[in-house]
Amino acid sequence: MRTLLAAAVAAATAWGGLALWFQLPAAGALRVPPVAAWTLLGLACLGTLCLGRSARARHLWLAAFGAALLALLGWWHTIKPSHERVWADDVARLLEARVEGDRVVLRNVRNFDWRSETDYTPRWETREYDLSQLRSADLILSYWMGPAIAHTLVSFDFGAGGRVVLSLEIRKERHESFSAIGGFFRRFESVIIAADERDIVRTRSNARGEDVYLYRLAASPQALRQLFLGYMARAEALRRAPAFYNTLTSNCTTIVFDLARQIVPGLPLDYRLLLSGYFAEYAYDQGGLAPGFDYATLHALGHINARALQADAHPALPFSQAIRRGVPGIAPAEAGL
Template identity: 50%
Template structure:
């Protein structure tokens, strides 16, 4: 009996904490703190009843309270039209016509600070027959195991050299007044975005403006797999533009969505904790033969650290080529 009552007390405490976080992140501001206060007061009363031995009353009370909260929670739906932050104002969409991929809303910002940039969005056309490379770009900011992951596709020019790159990034779609919070990502605070960006934009924002450490890994996919991955990203972007989704810190983020696409290309990829700790993703890809052969992971990480090269090549017209100098799988 004591064990059951202890479990009830634990359940009430967890439910109360979850409710506090959900209401604190999703209630409109005029009612946020009053709603949180009322929820806490009610949860404390059920804890007190359970502590006093009135287990049935406490169970019914928290059950009714939680049912009401969940009914409200299920009615929260992601939005298409909000006052979006400038860097996620447009979602990527694409169309394939023959051998041509047309991407709409490719971002090409020249970042001045973390929050200000020149440039805009444009339509770009790519020849799928010239899709030549895929790179995994990992940007970290000092939190163990945590990083942001981008996928960059390279297209060959007339002379055969790869000189045109577009990077895809699965991101939080914030409103203009919002700041990112990992905790908020658990509680439907943000919508999900798939952004297509010029590689100079996507990399320099992280390495040169935010001061993050950026590492580039060349991915050894076949030509068919490269094309399938790109088109899978475009299809997911189109779906997201039609039907918005909530971002989730664990189940719908930059790593897990790319993994779902990769699983369509390479059968039998197992689930792994490194899919949740995105900073460890290169180890997962390396273990399954996706990175350049003949190098240990530590060597690939060291040689692929493009942070300093990105700073030195900040305004160079051949930025993408210069940051790849010395990266395994790329010629100087």
């Protein structure tokens, strides 16, 4: 029993320390004293449990720690998401979608011109799409922190109506940078971004130098329509009520899985939903990628970086066509060949 209590106190101490660290103001030393006080209280309580102190001492320290934990949880539940912050330029606007039958009007589609990660020309557009012309979609994974972690995007092709990429992202404030650990502690809000491929894909492959892979999804037009409308519903929900991003339960990969599960009930849970860098392999195992190829081939031919850089060197070559050249499942005509 004492071992279980010690484990619970250790876990609560770690959680509380991180919650305080990521939520209290970072300026100066404002967050150091509360984090230190909480940690010392937890260590003192652990000491009484592990070092054979008297039952009375254990009860007193456990009572003190329990009261502090209740106060901390009460404070934690006062932390609410907001739309009213000074946002970074690339997440400054919320996507607004109006769906009328097959007609979809998207307001605040991002189409920045990125020269580097910090040098860009902002541009927000209103675009219109015809759902009856939705003919294909591509899964895009961008690797920025080793092979196990990737950002997941979906690019929808409306034929002559053009393409639009949808992505669930953290909504950073201007002074913030992403923290995977902070994503567990209500550090960021969520936002659905709709963007042009030259913006949201090119900034990752060309401006940031991330490794980007593109895979053709094997899905019917009806399934693609449901997936697209699922994104629209999530964007509208976020526009009406802000929500926190969560590294584990509400991120760029889990949204694709959640929406896909509405189309194909019974999709199995898998560790690759947490280790998002392996999500394309998971999709392959579920029959979700272009058929007739092994996964190693899809992965090798789906790497777009060289082609993306070539598109910059030859401006006459449309970016969306260049990055699809040689990708399995994509017709030569679609790649401009």
